[in-house]
Amino acid sequence: MNVLTDPAAVLLTEAAHAARSAAAVLAQAPRAQKDAALIAAAAALRAAAPDILAANAADVAAAPDLSAAFKDRLTLTPPRIEAMAVGLEEVAALPDPVGRVLAEWTRPNGLTIRRVAQPLGVIGMIFESRPNVTADAAALCLKSGNAVILRGGRESLRSAGAIHACLGAGLRAARLPAGAVQVAATADRAFVGAMLRAAGLIDLIVPRGGKGLVTRVQEESRVPVLAHAEGLCHTYIHAAADPAMARAILANAKMRRTGVCGATETLLIDAAIAPGLLPLLVDDLAALGCRFRADARARAIRPDLPAANDADFSTEWLDAVLSIAVVDGMAQALDHIRRHGSEHTEAIVTEDAEAAMTFLNGIAAAVGMWNASTQFCDGGEFGFGAEIGIATGRLHARGPVGLEQLCTYRYHLLGTGQVRP
């Protein structure tokens, strides 16, 4: 569609220009000013809680035929609004990632070369109908000196608008430009398409949501994307595993929360220890409500397990379901992960340090765990304070994306009149 006549493209272009101007201000804003905006926004959220709840109630009422899970994600409550406000204050308390000197060296000719962290510029955030993402993502972008254009689910427009009003109040209180945090106020789906075509106007797209949304964004975007489409994580229980540790880790990795991307979806277990250990693992998980899809070798040990087909091993269950395969050691385990994994997070349980290193170096995933639960793949657990998402691509950032990963760098070369021979 013609850029000049497509209303969504016109809207996006206007927003992007305002964001670019704001980004130039934000990039040089001192920490205190950014923090003041976040703290004022938190206060505004608390003060506006009744308005936000009313807007949210209207969103929920207007959305037809919601599934229970969808309605739960869409619905705001007083504790959820308080959690958003606390989230803003927590981001304010984090160190400023901008201006950090990442490396510095001096050349034989006396030139000092400094690699300095700076904001990426303008970020486009595309997410489904969880209105609290509006505040969380805006806080991370603001603190990292980036302007952001937020496009939430169409069902949450009123809620996002009410939250955005509080973020705007925070920006005004800190004398930062309104273009720093913008929320798409249109239900027009073409706006997402316009964002994805906005190379040069938007520097980075961060999609958050189901596999369908993320895959569409990755396939269509002309703008670089940081994301993960899937978290098909494996826990490999190696022959030299400590059995008690293996039981504790697997139960946590599968069942702590089943709907998160770092949850284990497949158990790989070495044939040498499977006869003794697999029944214990299965009983542990069954007691927690887990169901199973097992390969023939696992069913030879526990014939009561339902049979898995090959598609099951490529399925991210996001539910209390575990795929199980028995393997003949490291090479088979790595091969299984190569064929079925999503390069998100894989874990090995073993007391054998050499085997652990072979595994950690042999997988392609962004994150590898040795003797720990795959559910540790999380920005908070990494010590990042917060995250805007998890990335499984090869470029820029991998694993949890926090404030540091929302920055790029540039070089400052400090001379005393050097010329090149």
Add this chain to the structure above:
Amino acid sequence: MNVLTDPAAVLLTEAAHAARSAAAVLAQAPRAQKDAALIAAAAALRAAAPDILAANAADVAAAPDLSAAFKDRLTLTPPRIEAMAVGLEEVAALPDPVGRVLAEWTRPNGLTIRRVAQPLGVIGMIFESRPNVTADAAALCLKSGNAVILRGGRESLRSAGAIHACLGAGLRAARLPAGAVQVAATADRAFVGAMLRAAGLIDLIVPRGGKGLVTRVQEESRVPVLAHAEGLCHTYIHAAADPAMARAILANAKMRRTGVCGATETLLIDAAIAPGLLPLLVDDLAALGCRFRADARARAIRPDLPAANDADFSTEWLDAVLSIAVVDGMAQALDHIRRHGSEHTEAIVTEDAEAAMTFLNGIAAAVGMWNASTQFCDGGEFGFGAEIGIATGRLHARGPVGLEQLCTYRYHLLGTGQVRP
């Protein structure tokens, strides 16, 4: 075109699969093995010099109506072959970028988190008819543990093939897979298109060549691209500049080599010092053979200068031509650069440290210079040993792209049985 029937796509897919397998080997290859391949390839290049020269002579003879510059880039000579061999040996001598621990910290729960450098995977290199790029780029990719698919200009196919044979001999000598370094053996232009569509098969595209090539790649590629389309670099001579330093830096920045991307294309000079200094700068450069395009304020000082139009300030001359504008201080200089720059390299000459920092933080370029020539924007000058190109995008790497920038990272989490609460 259908992937299954497009011969170029079939060829590329085969090459990419071989590259992916080779990349898995390369990623874990010890330094000594990679260095052995490079050193053996250097020996093979020297031994095969007559064959390479014969292939090159056939390329030159077959290409009709070459411009002198094109012919110079295409032509190999014994010293150029020796330079390629030395280049391979120099890359062998550089430290291995793979496996470096980029950061490591331990969480309160005892989990140790390690960020470890690893290869990107499969790199696609697209370049014009400079056959020596075949060896240079292959060396950097191999040393950084990446497999590479090289697609040079159609006019250099025979030369690239002869050089590739030597690289293959190096791989064989070190028992590394042939898929690690592949050269497209087809003149079919569709092969480039297939490379650009190969998201998932190729992890990174590096184009090297003129603005037309790079812009096409950036616009069409579904694979992430590291590149610069243009180096429209400015040197800003600030009111507080040391006049002698300004003269030396500008002469070098403009005239050391005029065809490189880090060459200065535009002089910005503060009105306060222009009446005294501009005539000296112009005379210096004129004596070196430089021509000029000057704005009205510069012509008021030196009426003999040809008048610039606005398009001149957006032109990367790559020649002995300098655009000149007189500005009223920092804000005007930054504004000029924002409107006309290519975010490559900008320099300020000043004795005022505060002004220098305002400039370095105010420009959007990947590289900012204080009191140094813009021609220092080069991987060798940064101490990287070699570079595969210069990047001006916002994601992953900016400035010179050397071995470290050809790596990504992953996380290793080392636990003792931690589960997430």
